[in-house]
Amino acid sequence: MYTGSLLAVAAAELRLVFGDSRADRGDKTAADRPEAPVPVAVGDIERVSAGRSQLLRFGASGPVDRLAEIVGQLSASAALFRHHRSTPELLEPVAIDEPLVHGTDLVTVQRYRGKTNERLTRAMLNIALAAAGIDPAHPAGIVLDPMSGRGTTLHWALAYGMDGVGIDIDGAGLDQQAIFLETWAKRQRLPHKSKRFRTGNAERRCLTFEVAPDRPTFKAGNGQRIQTFQADGGDRGLAIKRGTIDVVVTDLPYGVQHRGSVDAAAPQPADTVELLARSLPTWHRWLRPGGAVCLAWNTKRAGRRDVGRVLADAGFKPVIAAGGFSMSHTVDATIDRDVILARR
Ligand SMILES: C[S@@+](CC[C@H](N)C(=O)[O-])C[C@H]1O[C@@H](n2cnc3c(N)ncnc32)[C@H](O)[C@@H]1O
DSSP: OOGGGHHHHHHHHHHHHHOBHHHHTTOTTOTTOOOOSSSOEEEEEEEEEETTEEEEEEEEESOHHHHHHHHTTSTTOSOEEEEOSSOTTSEEEEOOOOOOSSOTHHHHSOOOTTOOOHHHHHHHHHHHHHHTTOOTTSOOSEEEETTOTTOHHHHHHHHTTOEEEEEESOHHHHHHHHHHHHHHHHHTTOOEEEEEEEETTTTEEEEEEEEOSSHHHHHTTOOEEEEEEESOTTOTTSSOOTTOEEEEEEEOOOSSOOTTSHHHHSOOOSOHHHHHHHHHHHHHHHEEEEEEEEEEEETTTSOHHHHHHHHHHTTOEEOOOTTOOOOOEEEETTEEEEEEEEEO
C-alpha cells in the first residue's frame, strides 16, 4: 500500500468511527448510521502539511478524554493536538494511549507476500466495530474473517481483547498461522492451549487456540479464543452458530497470483462478485442483527456498484458517512483496492 494513501484512509476511518457531525445535522446521505457508540462527533476533516508531516485537522464536540482514547486506537494516529483556546495558532498536545490488550508484535512480526497491510486491516476493524455499535476503545465480541490468510484480522482481534474466527481455503497458510500463534504465546509467557486437528476425512485443518493474560483468568475459562477452519469462506456447514458474530472483516482474494503467498496456493475465484454472491448469505446468517461487514477488494476485478448490489441482495444495508466514503488506494500495479461497509 503506498504511504500516500494512508491519510485518505485515516480520514475516512475518522469520519466513520466518530460519525460525521454533518450527518448529525440531518444529512440524509448517512443512509444507515447506527447510534454512534461514542459521545463525540467529528466534522470538517481536512488534510494539512506541517514540514515533512501530513496531518488531519478536524472539529470535534464531546468529552476530550473519550476523543483521545478512541483516537489512540485509530490506524494512523501518532499524536493528537488541540488548538489553544486563546491563541489558536498554538497547538497543545493531548496525551493518547493505545488501548490494546496485547502489543502490536502480534500483527507486525509475520511478513509474507499477500499479507493485508496491518494499518488498513486495523482501520477496517475500527469502522466495522463502530458500525456494529461497539466502542473501538473498549471492544468485546467475535470478529470473523472468512478469508483469513495467516490471520492479520484475527491477530488484531486478539490485540483488541476480542475473540476471532477465521476461515481460509489454504491449509498451508493456516498451519503457518498456528505455529506463529503458539510461538508468540510461548515467548510472551502467556498461559495458552492450542489444539490442531483435522476434519473431513482428515483433509481439512482446524485450530482452536486459547490465551489469557494470567493463570487465574485462564483456569476460569475466561481467555480469548481463536478458531480457524480450512474451508470455503461461505461454507454454511461449519460449526459457527447463527447470529453469534459481531463483525465480519475481510480482504478478498485479489484474483492475481503472488509467488509464494497465501493467495498463490488457493484456487483463484473466477469472479469477485460471484464469490461474494454465494458467500454473503452465509455471513449474513452468522452475523447478529446490527452486526457489520467490512470488505476490501480489488477494484480492477469488480466495481463498487456491483459489490454494493450483491451486499444489498444478501440483505445488508450500506453504511455511508455524509458525502459518501471511499478508502480507495493502490496496492501495486495489478491491485487497486477499496473498502465497503454494511450492516445486517
Ligand atoms: C488477500 S488474502 C487475505 C490475506 C489476509 N488478510 C492476511 O493478511 O493474511 C485472500 C485470502 O483468501 C483466501 N481464499 C481464496 N478463495 C477462498 C475461498 N473460496 N474461501 C476461503 N478463502 C479463500 C486465500 O487463500 C487468501 O488467503
